[in-house]
Amino acid sequence: MGEHPQEDYAVPRCRTEFLGARMPWEIIMLTNILNFPSYMVTELQETAYDYLCHGKGISDGMHPLWAAELGTVWAPRTRVKDLPMHGKRVGLYLSTRRFLCKACCQTFYEVLPDIDSKRLMTHRLVAWIGQQALQRTFASIADEVGVVQGTVRRVFKDYVAELEQTVHFETPNWMGPSMKSISSVPGRW
Template identity: 45%
Template structure:
């Protein structure tokens, strides 16, 4: 089999010479090493095409295009990934993002380079022990300056244990989303007359995140908290408790303005890849994501949000 042409499968009929050795009386075929991969029964250029395509496309779609069995496509993909993992080094970032995604009936931990917007790895689970082990194995882990995450205590404990000098920053969008959900829940539970008051409180809370330094943000937050009506204190208690327990990590955002936006967006890409595969193993999904979203891309300027 050879590269498809205009959407049509292409097969080559090759005539090659068979030889007979007069000394040993053995027969052998003319070698075609320069153009044919005899293990896969295809041209080397098709093999290279399959390798590149298998990272981004489903095995079934490639099989239908070129006329090679899907199992063979999977085997080519496996060999290619093994080769890539042996030759590819993922650089430890300055800005590390940690998040999780629930796929294949299990929560998985996602590590990203938030500064350069690249996937670093996707782990089998999100257990503290697994995260600690992974962080401990990172080369040059001391170069990590900032770690963005949601309010997950096991992640925080793991980072504190392995990267004590790194600054932990709670993702701005996570805490804002939490506040928004709390306010909307209150809105549904209260009488119509309170909607205007809640809207004002919501907007004034969101205004906190426009502050350009920690001190202003902290003062503005305390002013907002002091204005909460007595009858709404219990409804806002989960948000206020979270702000208190994670105060240092939440307000660290105003010192460094680093978010986990890329990590959050990556979760939708992982889910899309998983749906597309319809039956990928975790190892296959991890490899496909790692060698599409993990490999170096064209450098774009980082925009603070």
């Protein structure tokens, strides 16, 4: 084995040869590209306008209420939006498992951490949309993220409602005119 981890691999001569074989640093890059410790990216597709990340959650598969033994029923794909990266929209296709509790015979989906409960977006995307909507138009944000303007409007409405609960404006009990402003008017005083 060489001094560098990439020495044991042949340098790819073309793009198809490079994409055909995964190098160790490439696999590490895939798992960390989203900066989510609770998800592992298994595949990354890049188009002209999008990054499509296929991945799965890293969870123990325990019943949310009891520590019962579970069996996996099926695993549908859930599409979740994330922050734009390198000027491209990011879509996460997560394999979410559906479990069957052997004790109570109820089925439930695995809990997706870092995903907003109201919409299929990450928490950081929801916060980013709220902050950007203070400065930019809803249409430009919707185009950059890949959602419709109504979604941006609803996210902004929730963001403003949250701000109203946390930010309090203090106003004086009474206001009086300034003597300087009155005296600066010609013909007065």
